[in-house]
Amino acid sequence: MTAPIVIVGAGQAAASFIARHVALSNPRSVLIGEEPHPPYQRPPLSKKYLLGELERERLFIRPLEWYREQNIGLRFDTRVDAIEPDQHRVLTASGESIAYDKLLLCTGSSARRLPDAMGGSLDGVFTLRSIADIDNVASQFQAGRKLLIVGGGYIGLEAAAVARKLGLEVTLLEMAERILQRVAAAATSDYFRELHQGHGVQIHESARLARLFGENGKLRGAELESGAIIDADLVLVGIGASPNIELAQAAGLACDIGIRVNDFCQTSDPDIYAAGDCSCFTRNGQTIRLESVQNAADQGDLVARRLAGEDVRYTALPWFWSDQYDCKLQIVGLNQGHNHTVIRPGAGAASRSIWYYRDDELLAIDAMNEPKSYAFGRKIIEAGISPTPRLVADPMTDLKALAMGK
């Protein structure tokens, strides 16, 4: 009997792979995950789940019974220690050897932590990445407590919004000149700075953390490089994530900023695929690694199609979203390499969209409470149309007509 398809890592990419795989062919497969849960949605963790508005079971992409009904072999709470490509098998920490016909790596990424020397292991310092992270910290999100957020990226900003809603005092540190600097244009940073300040968040940009300090192992506060002291009961570290590529590296697979894959999500070993946060690929001459549901789901889906013999390549247009207070941010495209932006006013004061261009070419759109810019902008980008900045900036321009090439 042929060995099963083995999936290492039980997140969004794995769930998407399995759903398509089951629908198309369904040879045997085994899913191995380190956490005790079936694949679940991570985006709500820093939003509704932290807020306590969503029960845990509703995070699960499909219920546990579904995997059983599909005869998927399940190994949760199980770490893989090694891949042996020559033997076509993986070895688990519990001592099991599992043979594979094809292997799919969906090992995801891990939240970066502050080093112990900076106080990273004090009691009261946490990251937001898993159900366990939230379950450990949610009870401490109480009105009046002081939360310090290190890092002004999406996770930090989403957590700030939840914390304000729950009545915590929130201070946010960003070491770059502006929040969201790594991922968005200044106009988008300006929007979110104003939004959060309007909700009472203290934002310090160009602020470098020197260390967190405590007493008897318990967090007390933070000292900045400027010498300023900020009291804190809780510190959320939101300074990005690193791809989990150690297994792949040890197995000799080509790695770059992630596990290197081709247009078919295939690694340097043709029987091993990688999908989601852990993988990197080339797009428009640049090596990119995406941390998004879209990328994980689309890559997982693509691998299932490839294994079923479909002639498909990974060309999906990236998209992304974030919810903060009453703002829905929707992003389409990749803004890397842009050299100018255009602001399109929306219908309300809190709605606008930022259009990213490289010369004359439209690359991406950040839409804040502006779903039309997102929905029609997506069609515009997919159609390869680059409307002039003047047209985009004019609120009277009919985006739907533009999307239809009129």
Place this chain on the structure above:
Amino acid sequence: MATITWKMEDGSEIAADVKNGLNLMEAATANNVPHIEGECGGCLSCATCHVFVDPQWFAKTGEIDDIEDTMLEMTDVEREDNSRLSCQIIASDELDGLVLYVPEPE
């Protein structure tokens, strides 16, 4: 509790009892309804949970807000008068017996 029926283009059907309060995208994926993906988890960003509502039931499924109305413009199969994003339809006793038709992208 509501019994919901999803009808596919090939004539096959899936029926399931859905707890009040769950949205019908979640219910569809939990019950293995094909072509309903719900990638964004129901936050109106992906338009991959598009359904056609049986016209007799359409009014009972609730109002379409501006965001849903816009997102319905980007479905794979073009929207019709009875289109909804099923993540925005919430199961309730009033929807017991609801029939949804699932569009199949090319």
